[in-house]
């Protein structure tokens with residue numbers, strides 16, 4: 234079996250606390266990911282601002298073999314910004330758990346379905362290939378996840394990301410969940426895992442053993458909170474324990490690891506926002 238590696242070092246990786254890559258670092262990392270043979274590079278969030286858009290535009294202009302993906306919310310302006318950066322692959326993400334839908338967005342399931350359908354069609358109207366993301370899927374009602382996938386598929390999406398946004402999955406549960414979804418989901422699945430319990434790699438292996446065709450990773454496992462599945466670990470683990478090819482050249486991985494480590498150490502301070510008032514969410 235082959236597994237497609239979707240690297241999100243430049244998106245979720247950069248959501249690591251305090252980390253802001255320089256545009257030239259992003260370009261070098263994208264080139265190195267492409268040279269290593271990753272299937273797809275999630276290269277940034279156009280809505281983040283002009284510097285992000287410049288870097289994304291420059292990466293798109295490199296003409297890499299890897300799919301170069303712009304990350305968007307289910308918001309038309311985000312999608313238009315991605316198109317203007319030259320993205321031919323657009324990821325559109327929306328939450329699917331009731332907790333996120335009700336408490337974070339203050340919307341309804343019907344709103345999420347309507348937005349994802351509309352947004353996918355909008356991105357397709359520019360001739361882009363569209364991937365969708367189901368945020369907080371591991372806390373969502375599985376039937377709703379499947380309705381979300383069906384809506385996205387009907388609108389023209391070609392892959393769906395199942396996100397363990399808060400990192401609460403464990404290997405046996407991941408295997409069972411992904412076995413069921415691989416059978417019933419109308420779109421090829423990608424799994425995106427966080428490492429809060431130190432189980433992201435084990436969960437990714439379980440997902441691959443259950444037949445999940447795409448896995449989201451970051452170089453050195455960097456990312457929000459405890460980070461994501463490490464690219465290097467994934468490549469070796471999938472080939473050793475699941476007999477899976479990733480198309481990645483292992484000898485290119487040390488250079489990539491050093492490049493990202495150096496970029497993480499450059500000491501550029503991230504902008505600091507004042508703490509949010511979260512008292513309304515207190516239990």
Ligand SMILES: CC(=O)SCCNC(=O)CCNC(=O)[C@H](O)C(C)(C)COP(=O)(O)OP(=O)(O)OC[C@H]1O[C@@H](n2cnc3c(N)ncnc32)[C@H](O)[C@@H]1OP(=O)(O)O
Nearest residue numbers: 248278280281306307308326327328337338348368398457
């Ligand atoms: C779990 C994850 O890792 S998600 C990954 C996304 N990355 C990040 O969040 C990185 C940090 N975030 C950011 O930099 C910013 O939030 C940005 C650039 C993405 C967006 O910034 P802003 O436009 O200022 O937006 P903000 O986050 O306040 O959200 C504003 C609106 O987007 C809506 N929204 C948020 N997420 C989504 C979504 N996935 N789909 C549709 N609408 C959404 C909100 O409901 C809100 O709508 P409203 O204005 O009608 O109330």
Ligand SMILES: CC(C)C(=O)C(=O)O
Nearest residue numbers: 245368369396398425
């Ligand atoms: C945007 C999504 C995929 C994410 O990073 C998460 O839910 O963890």
